Amino acid sequence: MYRIGLVGPAWSLERILGFSKEYEKEFEFFPFAYDEPVETKEIVKKHDRDVDVWLFSGQLPYNIAKKILHSSEKLLYIPHTEATVYKSLLNIMYFTGKLIRKLSVDMPMYSNLLEDALLQLNTPFEQLYIKKLEEEEINFEQILQFHLELWESNKTEGVLTNFPFVFEELKKREVPVEWISTSRVDIQQTLKLLTEKVKGLYFKDSQIGVELVEIENFESIIKKSKSPYHLQHIELRIKNVLLTLCEQLNGSLIEKGYGKYLIYSSRGAIEREIKMLENTIEQLSLESDSKVSVGIGFGETVFSAEKNAIESIQQSKEMNKRKILIVQGNGEIIESFGSEEEISYAYRTDDQELLQKLKLGNISVKTFHKIENLIKRMGWSDFTTKNLAEQLNMTERNARRIVADLCEVELLECIGEESLSYRGRPSKIYRFK
Numbered sequence: 443m444y445r446i447g448l449v450g451p452a453w454s455l456e457r458i459l460g461f462s463k464e465y466e467k468e469f470e471f472f473p474f475a476y477d478e479p480v481e482t483k484e485i486v487k488k489h490d491r492d493v494d495v496w497l498f499s500g501q502l503p504y505n506i507a508k509k510i511l512h513s514s515e516k517l518l519y520i521p522h523t524e525a526t527v528y529k530s531l532l533n534i535m536y537f538t539g540k541l542i543r544k545l546s547v548d549m550p551m552y553s554n555l556l557e558d559a560l561l562q563l564n565t566p567f568e569q570l571y572i573k574k575l576e577e578e579e580i581n582f583e584q585i586l587q588f589h590l591e592l593w594e595s596n597k598t599e600g601v602l603t604n605f606p607f608v609f610e611e612l613k614k615r616e617v618p619v620e621w622i623s624t625s626r627v628d629i630q631q632t633l634k635l636l637t638e639k640v641k642g643l644y645f646k647d648s649q650i651g652v653e654l655v656e657i658e659n660f661e662s663i664i665k666k667s668k669s670p671y672h673l674q675h676i677e678l679r680i681k682n683v684l685l686t687l688c689e690q691l692n693g694s695l696i697e698k699g700y701g702k703y704l705i706y707s708s709r710g711a712i713e714r715e716i717k718m719l720e721n722t723i724e725q726l727s728l729e730s731d732s733k734v735s736v737g738i739g740f741g742e743t744v745f746s747a748e749k750n751a752i753e754s755i756q757q758s759k760e761m762n763k764r765k766i767l768i769v770q771g772n773g774e775i776i777e778s779f780g781s782e783e784e785i786s787y788a789y790r791t792d793d794q795e796l797l798q799k800l801k802l803g804n805i806s807v808k809t810f811h812k813i814e815n816l817i818k819r820m821g822w823s824d825f826t827t828k829n830l831a832e833q834l835n836m837t838e839r840n841a842r843r844i845v846a847d848l849c850e851v852e853l854l855e856c857i858g859e860e861s862l863s864y865r866g867r868p869s870k871i872y873r874f875k
Contacts, residue, residue: 444640445492448473449485449507450499451606454623458499458520461629468637477607479580482506495640497632500624502550502604505577512784512819518639520624520632527559527602527622534600534620542618544569546592547602548585551576556602569597582607593617647710649771650744653691653719654737654751655684657730660701679729687722690715701730704748709740716780719766735759738768746771757789757808763835775808783833785819787811796853803851809844810853817874824873826860845872 448455452475462471472493474485482503486496487510495516498504504519511517535542545567549556551574560566573588585608592598600618603609612619657663657680667673681695684703688695693707712719719736726734735758739750750769757775758767768776776786789808791797800810816833817825831841848854855875859868 443470444468444494446471446636447486447489447493447496448499449476449482449496449503451475451477453606453621454499457623458497458629461626461633465633465637468640476503478582479503479506479577483510486510494643495636497636500604501552502577502580505552509821516639516643518632518636520628522553522555522622522624523628524555524559524562526625526628527556529625530602530620530622534602534618537620538600538618540599542600543567544597544599545602546571546573546589546598546600548573548575548588548604548608550574550604571598580605586611589617589619590615647708649709649740649742650747651707651709651712652739652741652744652747652751653693653705653707653712654739654748654755655703655705655723655726656735656737656755657701657726658733658735660730660732663701663730663732676730680726683722683725683729687715687718690718701732704751706744706747712738712740713779716766723766733764735764736766738766740768741771753789785812785815787815799851799853803847803853805844805847805851810848813844813848814874824857824871826869826871828869 446469448458448471450458455473455475459471459473462469472489474489476482476485479502482498483506486507490496490511495518496507498507498517498519500522501519504514504517507517508514531542547556547570549572556572560570571588571592573585575585582605585603585605589598589601589603589608589612593601600620601608601612602620602622603612604622606621609619609621663676664673667676680701681697681703684695684705688705688707691705691707691711693705693711696704696706698704723734723736735755737751737753737755737758739747739752739754741747741750750771754767754769754775757769758764765777766779768779770776772788773790774786774788776784778784787808788811789806791807791811796810797807800807812834813830816830820829820833822829827838827841827845830836830845831838834841845854849856849872852875854872856870856872858871860871
C-alpha cells in the first residue's frame with residue numbers, strides 16, 4: 443500500500459478525504475493541515491521520507507514543496523480550473539441574490555486563471571480589483587485589509603478569495619464572499635492521475651540498481667599483509683560490512699576480486715538507503731585503511747545498470763572531492779542524492795551545435811550541463827563566478843576560467859558588474875544567452 447501525504451488547509455483536506463474512500467485498498471492517506479501555506483516547507487522537510495507521494499490541495503503549496511525538494515517527481519496538486527471560478531461566481535451571486543458587477547479578488551502571482559475565465563464571459567465587470575500575491579510573501583492580514591477597504595468604501599459588491607482564513611474573517615463581517623475552492627470533478631480527476639503517477643513510480647522503483655564498491659590501492663594492502671591469513675581476515679571484515687548493507691538492501695553481493703564488489707538490488711531500495719551507504723564507506727575505509735570509491739548505476743537490465751555503475755565510479759574519481767554519484771538509465775548523473783545540494787545533469791548530448799561550441803571552448807558536456815542545472819536549481823537569473831565556485835566546490839580561479847571559455851563561445855554573456863560595499867575589484871555578472 444502506498445503512503446500519500448496530503449497537504450492543504452483543513453477544509454480542503456476534509457473534502458479530498460471524502461473522495462478517497464474508493465482508493466483505500468491502494469493508498470493510505472496521511473493528512474497534514476496548515477494554517478498558512480508557508481508551513482508546507484516544514485511539513486515536507488520533516489515527513490518526506492515517511493510518504494511515497496505528496497498530494498497538495500492547490501498549486502501554491504505544491505510550488506513551495508517543489509522548491510524545497512528540488513523535484514516534482516513525487517508531487518501532485520489539485521488544479522483550479524475555469525469551472526472553479528464560475529462555480530464561485532455563481533455561488534456568491536446566488537447568496538446575495540443579485541448580479542455582482544464590482545468585485546475584488548486575490549490571486550497568486552503565477553496564476554492567470556481569473557483573467558482566462560473572465561475572457562469567456564460576455565458581460566464584463568464594471569470594476570474588478572485583483573491583488574496579485576508572491577507565494578513566499580503571503581500575508582493574510584494584508585489580504586483581508588485589501589478586501590475590507592474596498593468593501594467599506596463601496597467600491598465592491600463582493601469578494602472572491604483563495605484563502606479560507608480570509609473567507610472566514612470576511613463572513614464574520616457580513617461581507618459577501620466566496621472561497622475559490624476546487625470542484626468535485628477536479629478532485630476526482632486528480633485522484634485518478636494519482637493512481638497513474640504511483641504506477642509510474644512503482645515501475646521506476648523496481649528498476650535494477652547496482653552499487654560498485656572499490657577499495658582503492660588494494661595491491662598495496664596485499665603487499666603489506668603479514669601473511670595470507672592476515673589478508674583473508676581483512677577481506678572477511680570488508681565482506682561483513684558489505685553484507686550488512688546488502689541485507690538492508692535485500693540485495694546480492696558479488697566479489698569481483700582485488701577489492702572490487704558488486705551489490706545488486708532495486709533502484710528504490712538503493713535510493714532509500716543512501717545514508718547507510720555513506721556510513722558503510724566510512725567503515726570500509728577504516729577497516730582497509732584505504733580510500734573507498736562507490737558508483738551507483740540504474741537500468742532496465744543488469745548489463746545497463748552495471749555499465750552505469752562503472753561510468754559512475756569513473757566520473758567520481760575525476761572529481762577533486764569524491765562523491766557518491768548515480769548514473770541513471772538515460773545517462774543523467776545525480777550528485778548529492780536526497781540532500782539540499784542535490785543536482786542532476788547529463789554527461790552526453792546529441793546537440794551537434796552545442797557540441798561544436800563546447801569543443802571550441804575546451805569545455806566538457808558534463809561541466810556545461812552541471813552549471814546549467816545548478817543555475818536552474820538555485821533559481822538564478824544571473825550569477826557571478828564566486829556563486830559558481832561556492833556551489834560547485836571549486837576555486838574561483840577555476841570558475842573564472844570556465845566562465846571565460848563559455849563567454850568566448852557565446853554560451854554565456856557578461857551583463858554587468860556587482861557593486862561592492864568594500865574595496866576591491868567588482869565581480870562581473872553573467873547569464874546564459
